[in-house]
Amino acid sequence: MTxxxxxxxxxxxxxxxxxxxxxxxLGLNVEGGSLRTTLDIDVQTRVLxxxxxxxxxxxxxxxxxxxxxxxxxxxxxxxxxxxxxIDFCLPGDLIGLDAIHSGRFNCHAVALDTTSICALDFRDxxxxxxxxxxxxxxxxxxxxxxxQRNENFVVTLxxxxxxxRLAAFLVTLAEYHADHGCSRLExxxxxxxxxxxxxxxxxVETVSRLFSRLQSESCVQVKRSAVRVMNLDSLYxxxxxxxxxxxxxxxxx
Amino acid sequence: MTxxxxxxxxxxxxxxxxxxxxxxxLGLNVEGGSLRTTLDIDVQTRVLxxxxxxxxxxxxxxxxxxxxxxxxxxxxxxxxxxxxxIDFCLPGDLIGLDAIHSGRFNCHAVALDTTSICALDFRDxxxxxxxxxxxxxxxxxxxxxxxQRNENFVVTLxxxxxxxRLAAFLVTLAEYHADHGCSRLExxxxxxxxxxxxxxxxxVETVSRLFSRLQSESCVQVKRSAVRVMNLDSLYxxxxxxxxxxxxxxxxx
DNA sequence: TTATAAAAATGACCTGAATCAATAAGGAGC
DNA sequence: GCTCCTTATTGATTCAGGTCATTTTTATAA
Numbered sequence: 001m002t003x004x005x006x007x008x009x010x011x012x013x014x015x016x017x018x019x020x021x022x023x024x025x026l027g028l029n030v031e032g033g034s035l036r037t038t039l040d041i042d043v044q045t046r047v048l049x050x051x052x053x054x055x056x057x058x059x060x061x062x063x064x065x066x067x068x069x070x071x072x073x074x075x076x077x078x079x080x081x082x083x084x085x086i087d088f089c090l091p092g093d094l095i096g097l098d099a100i101h102s103g104r105f106n107c108h109a110v111a112l113d114t115t116s117i118c119a120l121d122f123r124d125x126x127x128x129x130x131x132x133x134x135x136x137x138x139x140x141x142x143x144x145x146x147x148q149r150n151e152n153f154v155v156t157l158x159x160x161x162x163x164x165r166l167a168a169f170l171v172t173l174a175e176y177h178a179d180h181g182c183s184r185l186e187x188x189x190x191x192x193x194x195x196x197x198x199x200x201x202x203x204v205e206t207v208s209r210l211f212s213r214l215q216s217e218s219c220v221q222v223k224r225s226a227v228r229v230m231n232l233d234s235l236y237x238x239x240x241x242x243x244x245x246x247x248x249x250x251x252x253x
Numbered sequence: 254m255t256x257x258x259x260x261x262x263x264x265x266x267x268x269x270x271x272x273x274x275x276x277x278x279l280g281l282n283v284e285g286g287s288l289r290t291t292l293d294i295d296v297q298t299r300v301l302x303x304x305x306x307x308x309x310x311x312x313x314x315x316x317x318x319x320x321x322x323x324x325x326x327x328x329x330x331x332x333x334x335x336x337x338x339i340d341f342c343l344p345g346d347l348i349g350l351d352a353i354h355s356g357r358f359n360c361h362a363v364a365l366d367t368t369s370i371c372a373l374d375f376r377d378x379x380x381x382x383x384x385x386x387x388x389x390x391x392x393x394x395x396x397x398x399x400x401q402r403n404e405n406f407v408v409t410l411x412x413x414x415x416x417x418r419l420a421a422f423l424v425t426l427a428e429y430h431a432d433h434g435c436s437r438l439e440x441x442x443x444x445x446x447x448x449x450x451x452x453x454x455x456x457v458e459t460v461s462r463l464f465s466r467l468q469s470e471s472c473v474q475v476k477r478s479a480v481r482v483m484n485l486d487s488l489y490x491x492x493x494x495x496x497x498x499x500x501x502x503x504x505x506x
Numbered sequence: 507t508t509a510t511a512a513a514a515a516t517g518a519c520c521t522g523a524a525t526c527a528a529t530a531a532g533g534a535g536c
Numbered sequence: 537g538c539t540c541c542t543t544a545t546t547g548a549t550t551c552a553g554g555t556c557a558t559t560t561t562t563a564t565a566a
Contacts, residue, residue, distance in 0.1 A: 076408050080493050084411040086404050098404055101397035107404070129393075130386060140382075143396045144354035150403035151339050151351055151360070155329050157410050158337040158454045162523065193544060201411045203524050208545050224532080224544085240333050415553065446514060456554050461515050477514085477562075 016041045016120075022180055023092030025066035025118065026138065039135070041128065043118040048072075048111035054095070055109045061099035063119045067091050070115025071190035074107040075198075085199040088112070088191060090176060096122075097146050112190045157201060160240055165200045166210045167239035170220065174229060185229040214238065269294040269373075275434055276345030278319035278371065279391065292388070294381065296371040301325075301364035307348070308362045314352035316372045320344050323368025324443035327360040328451075338452040341365070341444060343429060349375075350399050365443045410454060413493055418453045419463045420492035423473060427482060438482040467491065 016026060016039040026039060045068065048054060054065060054072060072089040086107055089095055099105045100122070128135045156168055178184035189196070193211075197204045211222045219235050221228040229235055236243040269279060269292040279292060298321065301307060307318060307325060325342040339360055342348055352358045353375075381388045409421055431437035442449070446464075450457045464475045472488050474481040482488055489496040 076404070078408060078412045078493070079495050080412070082412045084408045086407060098397055098400040101394045101401055106401060129389060133383060136382060136389075140396070141354045143393070143400065144351055147351040147396065147399050147403060148354055148359060150400060150407065151329070154339060154403065154406060154410070155331060155337045157407070158451075159331045159333070159335045198411075204544080205525080205546080206523060209523095212545075240331070242332050457514080458516080458555080459553060461513095462553095465515070 014043055014045065015039075016043060016118075019043075019118075021068060021091070023066070023068060025092055025094060026120075026135070026142075039128070041120060041124045043120055045116060045118050048115045048117065050111055050113050052111045053108060054111065054117065055105045055107070057106055057108050059105045061096055061103050061105055062122055063096065064122055064125060065095040065109070066118040066120060067093050067095070068116040068118055071112040072109050072115055072117070073112055073191065073195060073199075074109045076107055083198065085195060088195075088199065090190075092180065094142065094146075097143055112192075112195070162200075162202050162206050163210055163213065163238065164240045165202065166196070166207060167214065167219070167235055168241065169196065169200060170214075170227065170229070171236055171239045171241060173227075174232070174235070185232065187227055189225040189227060267296055267298065268292075269296060269371075272296075272371075274321060274344070276319070276321060278345055278347060279373075279388070279395075292381070294373060294377045296373055298369060298371050301368045301370065303364055303366050305364045306361060307364065307370065308358045308360070310359055310361050312358045314349055314356050314358055315375055316349065317375055317378060318348040318362070319371040319373060320346050320348070321369040321371055323370075324365040325362050325368055325370075326365055326444065326448060326452075327362045329360055336451065338448060341448075341452065343443075345433065347395065347399075350396055365445075365448070415453075415455050415459050416463055416466065416491065417493045418455065419449070419460060420467065420472070420488055421494065422449065422453060423467075423480065423482070424489060424492045424494060426480075427485070427488070438485065440480055442478045442480060 019025075026041075043066075048070070057077060067089050069091050072093075072095065073085050074087050074089060074095065075083050075085045077083055087093075089109070095109050095117075096105065098107070125139070129139060156165060160168060173187060173189070174184040177187045191199075193207050194204045196202075197207045200207070202210075211220075214220050214235075215222055217234070217238070218230050219238055220230055233243055272278075279294075296319075301323070310330060320342050322344050325346075325348065326338050327340050327342060327348065328336050328338045330336055340346075342362070348360075348362050348370075349358065351360070378392070382392060409418060413421060426440060426442070427437040430440045444452075446460050447457045449455075450460045453460070455463075464473075467473050467488075468475055470487065470491070471483050472491055473483055486496055
């Protein structure tokens with residue numbers, strides 16, 4: 001098994017400590033500047049084209065990948081040959097936390113669009129885990145958050161019907177964008193309808209119909225991959241979620 | 254918020270290093286005896302009665318719980334008041350890995366039966382994570398395995414119908430028992446039909462019907478909570494899974 | 507033991523979302 | 537511009553599994 005062909009772009013930072021991205025792959029946010037100085041990791045950046053595979057299910061794990069820009073889907077193939085999308089990874093997300101355990105990736109990872117990633121040698125991570133308690137803490141929280149994220153998704157699948165599920169999906173994206181300094185009211189879906197359907201355990205036709213319904217209810221405006229939230233409260237409502245207590249209208253966007 | 258009332262049983266080991274249980278809560282299996290010596294953790298054991306709550310959603314997290322015997326269900330209540338069982342925790346399982354992140358539990362945990370647990374102060378865990386690289390490795394693998402476990406469950410929900418789901422659930426239990434030195438062909442379900450239904454996103458009636466079906470197909474014999482696997486291969490088959498390559502008939506049980 | 511309640515099983519019926527089928531709208535290449 | 541092909545939308549029909557209703561079984565208490 002050959003290692004993926006990694007290309008270095010000299011015009012981009014190749015040390016985490018110098019990275020200016022807001023995506024905060026390694027939990028920099030937790031300790032701020034003090035942690036930043038400990039992050040003397042060399043990374044290799046790489047650009048993937050749409051539909052290009054980053055990892056195959058079964059690949060040996062020695063590298064953690066961080067999404068810098070673009071989007072990636074991780075999916076599994078069942079023994080009966082069905083595909084199931086596990087997650088969409090957006091800038092700041094890590095790929096491979098679930099592979100530490102077995103030493104092998106157990107998902108495919110495919111770029112949904114032109115995507116830039118950082119490859120972090122896991123030995124470097126282990127070295128930092130040994131030397132920096134702040135990093136250790138941040139990394140643990142990262143893994144813990146990963147578990148919680150999956151659990152929340154299980155709750156979504158178990159308690160929401162198709163309509164609520166799609167609305168909840170849009171809410172999650174809106175919140176992601178807000179957390180990353182972008183507009184929560186206008187964003188682009190990097191994945192196709194059929195990817196959304198697969199992820200949410202629905203049929204493509206159902207997703208399409210529900211987008212139309214949300215639109216007819218003046219909840220959102222959807223034009224292909226462009227989403228514009230018309231009424232955030234009613235989107236939360238459609239998702240069966242309470243909007244956070246802070247007022248949106250009081251903020252910019 | 255008061256800390257749960259912890260009772261020490263002097264006749265039971267209260268140090269992990271002395272624990273003789275096969276459940277292997279802290280990944281002893283990974284490094285064998287050498288790790289065992291490093292595990293100088295004091296634990297507090299506690300017995301829960303059926304339906305007794307171990308933690309409430311929102312409780313502050315300062316303790317990791319390990320199941321010693323019995324069984325516990327972890328569940329979340331949605332904003333609309335619905336319950337969703339996230340997982341069943343059996344001896345050897347840890348409760349609270351998802352709480353490290355936020356510092357609060359985000360699940361209820363309720364005993365399904367008389368259950369004995371160990372309470373591990375998380376500061377002790379952190380101390381060990383600092384001092385022992387073997388422990389650190391084992392603990393990471395534990396968290397990573399937790400992520401993978403959830404992902405596999407998402408795949409089950411997404412790709413299997415009701416019949417396959419119930420069969421897969423029984424397969425998982427059979428494998429758990431085999432991994433813990435018990436019979437994979439005869440075991441007891443510690444949870445009610447309605448818990449199984451909730452966990453698998455099915456109606457109780459459906460679970461009941463499918464047990465009957467599996468029984469009529471001579472796959473299993475189910476008498477209340479007692480399960481006897483009549484034909485392991487056809488159970489795997491019903492689950493849409495391939496049985497592992499090793500031959501069962503060649504082994505004891 | 508019997509009375510009462512809770513859990514499980516079974517049947518009849520209904521519905522949300524899948525499937526099948528047919529258009530419609532984009533996007534890529536020429 | 538136009539053609540080809542993929543993706544998305546909309547409608548008609550079907551069905552897996554949910555809901556409601558009833559019976560049976562098991563557990564608990566007196």
